[in-house]
Amino acid sequence: MVTAQETTLQGLLEGTRQYLVPLYQRTYSWTELQFERIWDDVCQLARDRADHPAATHFIGSLVLAPSPAMGSVGVAEYLVVDGQQRLTTLTILLCAIRDHLAEHVSPKHRLRLDQQYLTNPFEEQRWLKLVPTQADRDAYVACVKSTPQAGGDNAVGRAYRFFAKALDTLGAAEEPITVQQIESAVITGLALVAITAKPGDNVYRIFESLNNTGLTLTQADLLRNYIFMRLPNRGQAVYESLWLPLQQRFTPTELVLLFWLDLVHRDPKVKQTDTYSTQQARLEKLRTEADVEAEVQRFSRLGALLRVILHPAEEHDPAVRQRLERLSAWGTTTVYPVLLHLLDRRDQGTATSEQIAAAMLYLESFFVRRLLIGRSTMNINRILLAVVTEMDRDLPVHEAVRKYLSTGRKHWATDASLRALVRTIPFYLNGRASQRSLVLRWLEESHGSKEPVALEKLTIEHVLPQTLSEEWAQMLAADLDTDETPGEAHDALVHTLGNLTLTGYNSELSNKPFAAKRTALAKSGVQLSRDIADRQRWGRSEILTRADALAERIITSWPGPTEESGNQSDVPWDVLAKALAELPAGSWTTYGDLAALIGTAPQPVGNRLANHPTLNAHRVLQAGGIVAGNFKWLEPGRTDDPRDVLRAEGVTFDQHGRADQAQRITVEELAQLAGITPEELPERAPRPGPGQGGTYADRFIEQLTARQSPAVTTAVLVLLEEWTTLGGTLSYGTGGETSCFLMARRREHELGSIWPAVIYPGGKFEVVFQHLSVRTPFDDVTLREELRQRLNQLPGVRIAAAKLTLRPGFPLTVLADADAREALLDHLRWFYDQAQLDTPDEADLI
Structure with missing residues (x-):
């Protein structure tokens, strides 16, 4: 049985009382968002009470239980089962009010507020009215005693600083209120319902019923609570000697990770969201406090090991x-x-x-x-x-x-598979950007140079550039396969490992001919680059020869599987099938694009599609957008023209029967469809503007300046300045090529982060439809379609409707035209306004 009574802070704190926050409660964790809400409530209540002195404001419930140590006389002790965050915050606010009045009005207010609401002045052992958990106690005592340590860099200190500052600025408000009005509102105007359990009730069971959804407490919080419920006699000693050091060693997320890892050792199918329930079921079988304490000791030992993994x-x-x-x-x-x-x-x-x-x-x-x-x-x-x-x-x-x-x-991969596939797999399109850079850095480190280079500052360079110029096309033409075009050879080679290196010479390399690149690479302190500079030309044979040499170095550096390794297909046909299955209606791709995606040649791709039923195979055309002469349907009896099927799906053909190149899905976009290039995410801390406040912003500008003309660089910087002026912010990617994200909402926004585009120093303005498709409000396809149509009004921009789930883009050179740049800014303003939606009130969701 429990009793419920409406009360005020005055009713709770007056008299000789003490409220203990049990060990199984989480530490104080309110943030500025909660501080602002309760402060706004108090200020509004103070204004209301100026005209209606009896006005109150309900702020929730407080669940209490008589302390097992409470006797018949002396201090009335209660355990705070639920509501400790609110109660702690209000007493911290009282400390701030006391200090403000003592400094600005009269010192007598310090003694008055201390003796009435914050301390039991005649009780040496139980002098605090509220006793937080051990982790918060020192910071809280500093506030109550008003020592120099009050307002430190912790959650309690941040609360005190917030309220102290708020009290100092009361007079500057549009509707000024006094500190005395604030005190009155807090002490007698805030209404709570105090729910008190009876002696002998299972306090933890009450707590668990209030909190076991996991929404307000982490899995680690709930596990800690359960453990200390099982340690009624040894709890304090175990907490101080084992748990508190463990808790201080890790963040809340890392603690959950520790307890999940402990479970995964036994059952790899355990989900992290089930950590508490699974650990509780396991610990439920323990019978004695000694057994439970032994488990905490084991957690402490595993925690020391996890600490080494994380650090x-x-x-x-x-x-x-x-x-x-x-x-x-x-x-x-x-x-x-x-x-x-x-x-x-x-x-x-x-x-x-x-x-x-x-x-x-x-x-x-x-x-x-x-x-x-x-x-x-x-x-x-x-x-x-x-x-x-x-x-x-x-x-x-x-x-x-x-x-x-x-x-x-x-x-x-076995050694044999590695030697074969390193030649052809588009390494630059696989995995994360950071992982690709790591492999090249580790390969460079394997040379054991006595003059080490700061490899982390280098970026990945395509020696054969990503944009094929006439001069490079002529170099590739020297060793083409039968019926192969320079463009097809370029697609097959450009992203392979043999064509990649690390460099800090972006300004000297860019899209320049190989003769100019050789000169820059020869100066490099990177052995991977100096090896390339020894070549007289850079075509297919040189790229494949370098791939072979790198394969041998990889085999030496990273030992492969045993001879028991099972038979595995060297060609990832499953990746091809996945890409084609995701290929949208109204688009097409080529045999060469698919071949470059999976590291083979166009002919094997053609043979595969001609003999294995594959979804959307009719959307694969020759490089010029022509249906292959030997194309045939694998369905028996089917004879319709594939061009008619493609037209019905939305593909446009010219008078010569060639599909619209704007609707072609490129190698990079196929990789997006196949899910082998995870979307790069912005750096966690958004930057206020280009070049301000961090190395990533500086690196972006350095790379942009090095790779683009002065006109394009200036145009991009003007665009970024205008974006921040209208309210957007900038964040930066952490890959080798430092990208810039146009943030319309930050992570902290109630709807989450959102950005319309990413700018790459290499020359691309990427429109992130793939990202937008799962972000409110652009999860509505009609808004994404409107954005596409708006962008297609820019000169030189043609984004096909089939790319509304991808990350298409256009060259940064478009921005060099002032009229185009202003038009783009208008479209970005429209996007920004759409992203600033109001979230529904909580009452609307009930």
């Missing part, structure tokens, strides 16, 4: 540290379960540092080789989560990891 610099063994640093840089968190297992094995004495370093090298090789053959993401999560439970426990741990990754269809 590799803390690892003592150099070889293990290097592997952890590399796997951390790779950015795949699903490797954490096996890494935790490896460190745990060493900690338990069943594996050596040498063995776990070798196992980590096999994992690194697994990632690198899969990326190199275009299979970086396929089933990667399932494979990695199952390593611990499925690997052979009778083998040394490094051999067990290698054996597991070698068997079945896990796409860990």
Whole structure:
């Protein structure tokens, strides 16, 4: 049974009372958003009470339970089961009011407010009215005692600073109110319902029923709460010696990760959202406090290991540290379960540092080789989560990891497959930009140069440029295959590993002929680039020769699978099928584009489509937009003209039977459809403007200036300035080519972030329809279509309707025309206005 009574802060705090926040409660975590809301409520209430002194404002409930330690006389002690965030905030506000009145009105207010509402002045042991959790206690005591530490860099301190500042600015408000009016509103005007349990009630069960949805508490919070409910006698000691250090070592998200990783060791199918319920079911079987305490000790030990994974610099063994640093840089968190297992094995004495370093090298090789053959993401999560439970426990741990990754269809490329596919797979279109850059950096490091270069500052350079000029077309023409055009050869070669290097000489390279590039590359401190400078020309034979040399270096640096490796198709036909299945109506692609996507030649693609039923195969044409002469339907008896089918789908043909090139889906766009190029995301902290406040902004401008003409560079900077003037912000990508995102909403917005376009220094204004398709309000296709039509009004811009789910773009040179730039700004203003939608009131959602 519980009792409920409406009360005020005065009713709660007057008298000799103490409110204890139990260990199973989360730490104080309100932010400025909540501070602003409660402050606005208090200010409005103070204004209302000027005319209606009895006015009140209801702010919620407070669930209390008598403390098990409370006797029949003395301080009335209560546990705060629910509502501690609100109660803590209001007492911090009282501290700020007290200090303001003591400084600006009279020192007597300090003693008055302390003795009435903040302390029990005649109780040495229970002098605080409110006792927060241990983690918040020092900061809270500093506020109550008004020491120099009050207002520190923590959640309690931030609350105190917010209210102190707000009180200082009261007189400047449009409707001035006094601090005394604020105090009265807080003490007697804010109404609460105090719900009090009876002695003997299971307090934690009440708490859990209020909070077990996981919406207000993290999975780690709920687990902590459950654990300390199970430790009525040992709770304080376990909290201070084990839990608090663990909690201080990690962020809330990292704590959830720790408890999930512990479960994944047993069952790789456990979802992170089920962490609390699964851990609780496991801990429910424990019978004694000693058993529960032992589990907390085990969590503490695993936490020390996870800390090393998250912060590799803390690892003592150099070889293990290097592997952890590399796997951390790779950015795949699903490797954490096996890494935790490896460190745990060493900690338990069943594996050596040498063995776990070798196992980590096999994992690194697994990632690198899969990326190199275009299979970086396929089933990667399932494979990695199952390593611990499925690997052979009778083998040394490094051999067990290698054996597991070698068997079945896990796409860990053999040496033979690697040698073949490195020549043809479009490496630059696979995986994340950061991962591609890492592979090239690690290859450069394998040379062991005695004069190391700051590789992290370099960007990936296409030696054969991404835009094919007449001079480069002539160079490629020297060794074309039969019936192959320079454009097809370019598509097949430009993104392969053999054509890529790292450089800081963007301004000297750009789209220049090879003779000019050689001169710049010869000056480079990067061995990968100097090797290219030794060549007299740069065509197919040179690119393939370099690919062969890089393949041998890769094989030496990253050992491959055992001989048990299963038979795996060298050509990723599944990627081709996925791209074609996603190819939208009203578009088409070529045999050469598909061949470049999967690292083969146009003829095998044609043979594949002619003999294997594949969805949308009729949308594959020859490079000039012509239906292949030997095209045939695989459906028996079907004889209709594929051009008629394509016309019905929306493809336009000219009088010569050639499909509109604007509707062609390129290699890069096919990669988007196949899902092998994850959308780059902006840096977490948006920048206020170009060149202000951070290295990414500076790098963007440096790269833009180096790669574009002064006219284009100036036009882009003018556009960015206008964008920020109308209210937008700028954020930057963290890849080798530093992109600039036009942010119409930030992450903190109630509808989430949104941006219409990304600008690349290499020369592309990319319209992110793919991103917009899942962002309010542009998840409405009619708005995306209006944006497309608006952009197509610009001179030189033609975006096909079939690309409304992709990331098409147009050259930055369009912006050099002042009229075109002003028109684009008008369209961006329209976009910005559309993105600033009001969210519905909570009342509208009930």
